[in-house]
Amino acid sequence: MTPSPAERGLRESATFDRATIAGIRHAAATGVYDIRGWGAKRAVPHFDDLLFLGASMSRYPLEGYRERCDTDVVLGSRNAKYPLHLDTPVTIAGMSFGALSGQAKEALGRGASEVGTSTTTGDGGMTAEERGQSKTLVYQYLPSRYGMNPTDLRKADAIEVVLGQGAKPGGGGMLLGQKISDRVAGMRTLPAGIDQRSACRHPDWTGPDDLAIKILELREITDWEKPVYVKVGATRTYYDVKLAVAAGADVVVVDGMQGGTAATQDVFIEHVGIPTLAAIPQAVQALQELGLHRHGVQLIASGGIRTGADVAKAMALGADAVAIGTAALIALGDNSPEYAAEYEALGSAAGFYDDFQDGRDPAGITTQDPELAARLDPVRAGKQLANYLRVLTMEAQTIARACGKSHVRHLEPEDLVALTIEAAAMARVPLAGTEWIPGNTKRSGAGPSTGRNTHA
Amino acid sequence: MDPLTEAITVDLATQPVRALNAELHSPSSKAYEVLAPAGAHAVAAGIDSGISVDVRGHVGYYAAGMNDGGVVTIHGNAGTGVAENMMSGTVRVTGDASQSAGATAHGGLLVIDGSASMRCGISMKGVDIVVGGSVGPMSGFMAQAGRMVVCCDAGDGLGDSIYEARLYVRGAVGALGADCVEKPMRDEHRAELAELLAAAGLEHDVTEFRRYGSARRLYHFHSEQAGSY
Numbered sequence: 032m033t034p035s036p037a038e039r040g041l042r043e044s045a046t047f048d049r050a051t052i053a054g055i056r057h058a059a060a061t062g063v064y065d066i067r068g069w070g071a072k073r074a075v076p077h078f079d080d081l082l083f084l085g086a087s088m089s090r091y092p093l094e095g096y097r098e099r100c101d102t103d104v105v106l107g108s109r110n111a112k113y114p115l116h117l118d119t120p121v122t123i124a125g126m127s128f129g130a131l132s133g134q135a136k137e138a139l140g141r142g143a144s145e146v147g148t149s150t151t152t153g154d155g156g157m158t159a160e161e162r163g164q165s166k167t168l169v170y171q172y173l174p175s176r177y178g179m180n181p182t183d184l185r186k187a188d189a190i191e192v193v194l195g196q197g198a199k200p201g202g203g204g205m206l207l208g209q210k211i212s213d214r215v216a217g218m219r220t221l222p223a224g225i226d227q228r229s230a231c232r233h234p235d236w237t238g239p240d241d242l243a244i245k246i247l248e249l250r251e252i253t254d255w256e257k258p259v260y261v262k263v264g265a266t267r268t269y270y271d272v273k274l275a276v277a278a279g280a281d282v283v284v285v286d287g288m289q290g291g292t293a294a295t296q297d298v299f300i301e302h303v304g305i306p307t308l309a310a311i312p313q314a315v316q317a318l319q320e321l322g323l324h325r326h327g328v329q330l331i332a333s334g335g336i337r338t339g340a341d342v343a344k345a346m347a348l349g350a351d352a353v354a355i356g357t358a359a360l361i362a363l364g365d366n367s368p369e370y371a372a373e374y375e376a377l378g379s380a381a382g383f384y385d386d387f388q389d390g391r392d393p394a395g396i397t398t399q400d401p402e403l404a405a406r407l408d409p410v411r412a413g414k415q416l417a418n419y420l421r422v423l424t425m426e427a428q429t430i431a432r433a434c435g436k437s438h439v440r441h442l443e444p445e446d447l448v449a450l451t452i453e454a455a456a457m458a459r460v461p462l463a464g465t466e467w468i469p470g471n472t473k474r475s476g477a478g479p480s481t482g483r484n485t486h487a
Numbered sequence: 488m489d490p491l492t493e494a495i496t497v498d499l500a501t502q503p504v505r506a507l508n509a510e511l512h513s514p515s516s517k518a519y520e521v522l523a524p525a526g527a528h529a530v531a532a533g534i535d536s537g538i539s540v541d542v543r544g545h546v547g548y549y550a551a552g553m554n555d556g557g558v559v560t561i562h563g564n565a566g567t568g569v570a571e572n573m574m575s576g577t578v579r580v581t582g583d584a585s586q587s588a589g590a591t592a593h594g595g596l597l598v599i600d601g602s603a604s605m606r607c608g609i610s611m612k613g614v615d616i617v618v619g620g621s622v623g624p625m626s627g628f629m630a631q632a633g634r635m636v637v638c639c640d641a642g643d644g645l646g647d648s649i650y651e652a653r654l655y656v657r658g659a660v661g662a663l664g665a666d667c668v669e670k671p672m673r674d675e676h677r678a679e680l681a682e683l684l685a686a687a688g689l690e691h692d693v694t695e696f697r698r699y700g701s702a703r704r705l706y707h708f709h710s711e712q713a714g715s716y
Contacts, residue, residue: 063708176591176610180574181533181553208707220593220612220631221650225706230629234609235549235568235587244528244567248549251508252533 068387107258127153142416200264287334339426
């Protein structure tokens with residue numbers, strides 16, 4: 032057997048690693064930048080860098096399977112006649128029909144509905160399958176306004192005005208020609224087969240003052256019935272959240288840079304935006320200063336949520352709910368080893384496949400090819416998603432009980448410590464075993480001076 | 488008199504826009520007259536039936552937004568986004584309109600007797616827009632479908648990144664936007680232009696108009712065209 036380069040003593044460059052070299056070679060060969068799906072793949076400070084302290088002498092835990100720990104959440108109570116009441120704080124993020132197959136959208140609706148949570152449309156309008164299978168459906172209002180119409184707007188349970196997403200704050204949607212089937216083209220009023228690049232700015236408003244009037248219009252059209260979310264990609268989150276609230280948002284969605292996409296330039300995904308961990312405390316601070324945190328405007332965090340621990344940590348930092356996208360697709364069957372040979376044939380591998388833009392997904396999820404899409408059984412995939420959502424919820428409950436909380440929302444920054452200085456600074460919780468929060472010079476009055484945020 | 492045809496008057500000096508729109512969404516009449524709009528926003532937004540609404544005065548943003556079947560006449564000027572995302576019906580502005588008039592509208596007819604500011608018809612998706620005066624810069628940006636008629640001049644950047652919409656301009660046109668080109672006026676174009684002008688109640692010689700549309704060079708990304716984006 033041929034020894035590997037490392038076994039032969041060859042040293043790989045940390046600066047020019049294999050992925051970097053492949054990127055340069057691709058650019059040189061094709062003259063185009065790499066477009067792909069998924070979210071940021073680089074390592075950034077994340078929820079893994081936080082730990083819960085749990086209960087001991089000074090905190091009283093709840094019994095694991097006997098004592099109640101609730102998970103429900105009300106979203107949009109600030110202005111809407113009919114706020115959403117979800118059974119679990121784990122929601123499904125916006126993903127378009129077009130980016131995903133009709134079967135995948137249906138499966139997301141089925142899975143979400145089974146566990147009493149919401150799913151969300153995307154940049155391409157609302158499909159009948161999705162509406163039909165989604166008990167609670169959030170309708171995205173995007174710059175492109177593809178498929179936007181007042182009939183579907185009234186069918187929605189909430190409206191999400193999208194300013195950006197974590198994978199590409201400042202960028203518009205993208206759907207390449209191979210996925211613009213006749214149905215997708217018809218819904219978007221575009222010629223079939225073209226490379227579609229959505230606008231990055233809304234066409235009829237240009238700033239937060241205008242947004243306030245836009246939200247007013249949406250409320251007027253829907254008779255003030257529906258919660259209005261505002262979604263931003265995580266960048267200047269503190270200011271964005273304050274402006275979104277000033278514009279009238281009932282719910283603010285903050286999507287960190289690990290949040291996924293169906294198609295975006297790799298350079299955009301990896302180099303624009305901030306990690307979810309850094310964004311949540313900024314959003315919470317903004318809401319606290321407005322007196323609306325946990326008492327008026329809800330915060331949904333997304334971008335890299337994978338486990339119930341991530342859910343619990345996001346909520347402990349101050350989110351009211353989370354949204355998952357990539358993890359939901361994996362639960363449906365994305366990157367399944369079942370299709371390992373086909374991923375290899377596409378030049379990728381199960382667990383690595385991110386070419387969501389090219390429409391040849393063997394799992395039938397990120398495709399418009401009828402034969403591939405037919406591989407996904409929406410009932411089975413929806414059941415898998417429901418299973419996964421239940422696990423996330425139960426895992427979050429497990430942690431909450433261990434911290435003595437009778438509701439996952441009662442988790443707080445005081446329950447957390449950080450493993451790294453970077454995570455401590457971003458999450459604004461102390462480095463484990465210390466009282467040190469880097470960058471935080473405030474001192475509280477009584478007790479140990481941690482200076483950390485609280486949810487009082 | 489039939490109560491369904493007798494016009495109901497709503498005075499916005501004494502009633503909120505919210506009450507007006509709630510009434511228009513569950514109409515008890517087929518005709519309405521709205522007084523004293525005083526620049527209010529979202530006046531007559533979300534109409535979803537064939538009622539007629541006459542607004543006596545100037546309106547703010549998003550008047551007749553998402554109109555679906557209504558016949559709305561604004562006897563005055565309109566702010567940003569008049570008839571945005573209209574689905575069907577007719578919206579007429581007797582004065583001038585601010586920016587983004589008819590933005591993303593899927594259908595229906597928008598007539599502006601005066602002029603429209605920048606981004607008129609931005610991302611239009613099937614609407615017909617007829618402007619008696621001129622339109623500002625970047626009008627028809629990313630226009631996907633529908634027709635826009637400008638009886639005077641069009642500002643710079645007309646039809647930038649346009650898809651399949653057809654633009655007719657009678658007067659001077661500034662620098663065309665990326666991928667927008669002048670195209671020949673054939674008989675079918677003169678015929679549809681005459682129909683649009685007639686629908687709008689405007690009289691012009693169709694031979695004085697020029698047609699603009701997409702060169703379709705940007706439908707597929709090529710890095711050699713990077714300078715066009």
